[in-house]
Amino acid sequence: MPRPRSLTNDQIAAAALAVIDRDGLPALSMRTVAAELDRRTMALYRYVEDREELECLVVDLALGPVLDRAAGREPSPRARLLALLARMREAVGAHPGVLPLAVRHHRTSLPALRWRERILQALDAAGLDAPARAAALHALVAYTIGALEVEHQGPAVTPAPAAFPLLAAALGTRAATSPSTAFTAGANTVLTGLGIA
Amino acid sequence: MPRPRSLTNDQIAAAALAVIDRDGLPALSMRTVAAELDRRTMALYRYVEDREELECLVVDLALGPVLDRAAGREPSPRARLLALLARMREAVGAHPGVLPLAVRHHRTSLPALRWRERILQALDAAGLDAPARAAALHALVAYTIGALEVEHQGPAVTPAPAAFPLLAAALGTRAATSPSTAFTAGANTVLTGLGIA
């Protein structure tokens, strides 16, 4: 009986993602997303409660591919975990502007929760019991979020290099290593610290 | 010859911090800070280029105590590093609202840079060479930022506990551990992964 919806959640999320990819996160607004869909601003509120819900939609869309090809084929639990973290990095790297939104909403995003569950499965396969799994998940999630945040804001700057000799040297060697290897190296240290073979 | 300044940077930062502590980060605006100082809005622009610079001031103030008592007294490098990370956690914990600002501006905040330099000193004392120090700093900074971000947004919620059995169990044990011990445990795993005694 009712008039059918002419917009799907995916279309709305895709429009928001297009705005972010094209003009950056600051350009995301109800107005710009509505314009991307060739609608007036208020039409969006028929599909979305408020801006927060719009942000959740785009996070779900951007984080969707984090598990698209079943990431359970790697031989060792450690390789599986490494691949899971790398997949999250790739998903965010494909749409860098959504990183702040992903950080803010990853607790409620279904793809992010599935990603956590997969991590816990790999930790279980590695022989960790429940409390150890919880601690390990915390460490891995914290490292991943922080590493992505550090990667997507440029390197730190030293106002007075002479006053920060070690920092200046560290920034030099860091500038010589690719973000991908830096991320993987950090992930490996965490996994080593967790005692995962 | 000129008329003297009636406001110091510290007073402005303290006013902004007071607004954040009292009413939360969303309440921070040029208007609210100006009102806190008993000035009209535009008076602030005599002291601060724009809102971003105001944010930097408050981050510098909030992160100042991260090094107030010389944190170099701990016996082992590992204990020193653990104390440095804990200090950052305490500084943020004293003003939870500034966390997003601290994450956004820690690359340019002097206290944050000094904190990194101290970490590098401890890593040097632990026997790491320059490339290893850079990698270790990256891992420690990433973990710290991510752990604080995870800590200051509540625990994740599982919409369908049956679909996420391991996650539901992990959230249960996590709810039973204090944020402080969870943070320290994660820091210890990273330090272990770095091979620091």
Added chain:
DNA sequence: AGTTTTGGCGTACGGTCTACACCTACGAGG
């Protein structure tokens, strides 16, 4: 064809940041 549910939109309000122009308080030089 009529009814009803819903989608789409116009208007408007209160909020944000800040560019600009104006007045004035203050301290130094005469």
Added chain:
DNA sequence: CCTCGTAGGTGTAGACCGTACGCCAAAACT
């Protein structure tokens, strides 16, 4: 003491933002 120039304080206004409210039209079922 008086003047003067610099800089502090502020009012106005413009361009954005999110969104509450109310109206109209379109679409599908009876």
